[in-house]
Amino acid sequence: MIFDKQSLLSDAQAITADAASTNVINLGPIATGTVRNIGKGKKIPLSIQVVEAFNNLTSLEVKVQVDDNETFTSPKQIGTTGLLALADLALGKKINIDSVPRDADERFFRLFYDVTGTAPTTGKITAGVVAATE
Structure with missing residues (x-):
């Protein structure tokens, strides 16, 4: 996998x-009257990987969110x-969302980690x- 800085959401982000x-x-x-949905049609690969093993927590949920504003006041x-x-959060674990989900129809896109x-x-x-996943 090759990441580029413009499409990187978390870079060895400590959770x-x-x-x-x-x-x-x-x-x-989005132009007036235009509908966006980047998750519809050809899959856009998304890679989420554990790069340092977790300790202590009971579970982690990774959520994909969109919003019309960068502060995500209504994600x-x-x-x-x-x-x-x-x-399931050992070093090297690839997390099970492999592409941008349908309904990615707003201007801003992020992940949210729920511990x-x-x-x-x-x-x-x-x-x-x-660009691609395995």
Whole structure:
């Protein structure tokens, strides 16, 4: 996988509590009367991978969100991994969202990491849009 800085959402981002991805992708303005849905049609590969093993937490859920503003005051969830148990968050684990989900129809795109249980002191994720996945 090859990541580029413009489409990178998390770059070895430490997940120690509930948090949005460090970066947000701005898909650009939508012209009046135009409908956008980048998740529809040909799949856009998305890679989410554990680059440092997690400890302490009970589970982690990675949510894919879009919003019409960069501050995500009213985020719309368009995809989720479901709950991932601590045992499933080992170094090298590829998380199960492999493409941008349907309904990515707003200007801004991000991931949100939802921690359940004790806050981890270790655990990092690298994620973003890529040219291809395995």
